[in-house]
Each structure stands twice: as C-alpha cells, then as structure tokens.
Amino acid sequence: MFMALQDTLKSSPPENESMKKATSVGVSVTTVFYISCGVLGYAAFGNAAPGNFLTGFGFYEPFWLIDIANLCIIIHLVGAYQVFCQPIFKQVEEWSLKRWPNNNFMKESRPIKLPLFGDYHFSTFKLVWRTGYVITATVVAMIFPFFNGVLGLLGAASFWPLTVYFPIQMHMSRENIRPLCWKWIWLNVLVVACLIISALAAAGSVAAITKQLQTYKPFSSVS
Structure with a gap:
C-alpha cells in the first residue's frame, strides 16, 4: 500500500535545479530591497539619507516594527556568521594541528552526551580559540564603530570578485562560450x-570613514 502511494507522488527536482531556483529568488529579493533603499533613499534625501531607515529620522514608533526588524537582523547575522567564520575556524584549526601534531591541547577531544543530540565532541582548544576570536572581533568593532562606512567598504570589496567575476568566469568556462562572441562580450561588459x-562604492565608503575619523571617539557609535 505504501509503495503504491509513493509511486503516485511527484519526484523531487534535482538538487542543482533547486539550488539554482533558491539562489535566483534570494538574489532577486535582495536586489529589489537594496535598490529600493539605495536609489529611493538617495533620490529623496541625497547625502543626508540615514544609514538606518527605521530609526535614522528620530522616530522609534511603532516599537513592534523596530523589534521585528532587529529580530530579522539577528537571524540574518547568525546565518552570515556561520558562512564567514566557519571556514576561518576550520583553516586555523587544521593549520594548528599540522603545526603542533603532538600537542595534547590541540588534539584533545572528549565526547559529551547531550540530551536529544547524542554525543558531542568537546575540544578545549576550539572553545578557547573561537571564543577569543569572537571577543577580539567584537572589541575591534566597538573601537572602530563606523558601521555603515566599513560595511559599505567590505561589501564593495567582496561584491565584484565573489558575486560577479568568479561566477561569470565559471559560467563561461562551463558553457564553453567562445571569446569575442556576443554573449562573451556582454558578460564582460557586465x-x-x-x-x-x-x-565607486569603495571610494564613497572610504570618504565616509575619513569624514567620520574627524569626530571619532573609541567605543562610541557615529553612524
């Protein structure tokens, strides 16, 4: 009976198609929001456009809207933290094990039983290293509180190579696009x-940081 019902179910699409669709939807939604905030905000307020559209005008009501927005930011940063920090953690930990292969502090790992999760391998080195990294990054962010300027500079530095250049180069290599054909020309124009x-975005961010440095005070927000 179960097999007969299973045969009537629609098979799941291939993983690459699902990922392609999810990526297209995610990038499209992100683009719409970024363009809406950037273009419309600049058109309405020019250089006086606040970095935080929700509270930058001095209005903090309705409070529930601000709370929901902050909750969404927390959810976004938790995911972004995993994407950006886990590769760093892995590289440093693998390098440390190769550099000091006989160090018990580096290779020690004890299993700990957690309810509902089973065994978890606890490492003192990972706890100390990862905690130290997070504390250091937090202190540095507090010392240099140019949130919008630094965020814009990092975004401008990572946008072109990671979002444009490498994906387009991989696409052209996979599709065997011939040099100097129309598709090759338009992709390179892009x-x-x-x-x-x-x-231009990086130059604007550097200009903003330079201006903020004139009134800079450690551990105080300026944006």
Whole structure:
C-alpha cells in the first residue's frame, strides 16, 4: 500500500535545479530591497539619507516594527556568521594541528552526551580559540564603530570578485562560450560595469570613514 502511494507522488527536482531556483529568488529579493533603499533613499534625501531607515529620522514608533526588524537582523547575522567564520575556524584549526601534531591541547577531544543530540565532541582548544576570536572581533568593532562606512567598504570589496567575476568566469568556462562572441562580450561588459560600481562604492565608503575619523571617539557609535 505504501509503495503504491509513493509511486503516485511527484519526484523531487534535482538538487542543482533547486539550488539554482533558491539562489535566483534570494538574489532577486535582495536586489529589489537594496535598490529600493539605495536609489529611493538617495533620490529623496541625497547625502543626508540615514544609514538606518527605521530609526535614522528620530522616530522609534511603532516599537513592534523596530523589534521585528532587529529580530530579522539577528537571524540574518547568525546565518552570515556561520558562512564567514566557519571556514576561518576550520583553516586555523587544521593549520594548528599540522603545526603542533603532538600537542595534547590541540588534539584533545572528549565526547559529551547531550540530551536529544547524542554525543558531542568537546575540544578545549576550539572553545578557547573561537571564543577569543569572537571577543577580539567584537572589541575591534566597538573601537572602530563606523558601521555603515566599513560595511559599505567590505561589501564593495567582496561584491565584484565573489558575486560577479568568479561566477561569470565559471559560467563561461562551463558553457564553453567562445571569446569575442556576443554573449562573451556582454558578460564582460557586465563584469567591467560592476567593477566600476564597486570601485565607486569603495571610494564613497572610504570618504565616509575619513569624514567620520574627524569626530571619532573609541567605543562610541557615529553612524
């Protein structure tokens, strides 16, 4: 009976198609929000556009809307933390084990039983290293509180190579796009256009940070 019912179910799409669809939807939604905030905000307020559209105008009501927005930011940063920090943790831990293979502090791992989760392998080295990394990154962020400027600079530096150049190069290599054909030309025009946009965004972020340095005080927010 179960097999007969299972045969009537629609098979799941291939993983690559699901990932392609999810990526397209995610990038499209992100693009719409970014363009809406950036273009409309600049058109309405020019250089006086606040970095935080929800509270930058001095209004903090309705409170529930601000709380929901902050909750969404927390959820977003938890995911972003895993994406950006886990590769760093892995590289440092693998390098440390190769550098000091006989060090008990580096290779020690004790299993701990957790309710509902089973065995968890606890490492003192990982606890100390990862905790120290998070504390250091937090202190540095508090010392240099140029949130919007630094965020814009990091975004401009990572946008072009990770979002434009490498994906387009991989696409052209996979599809065997011939040099100097129309598709090759337009893809490279897109690469150059995005490079110019990234350079302008980086210049604007550097200018903002330079201006903020004139009134800079450690451990106090300026944006």
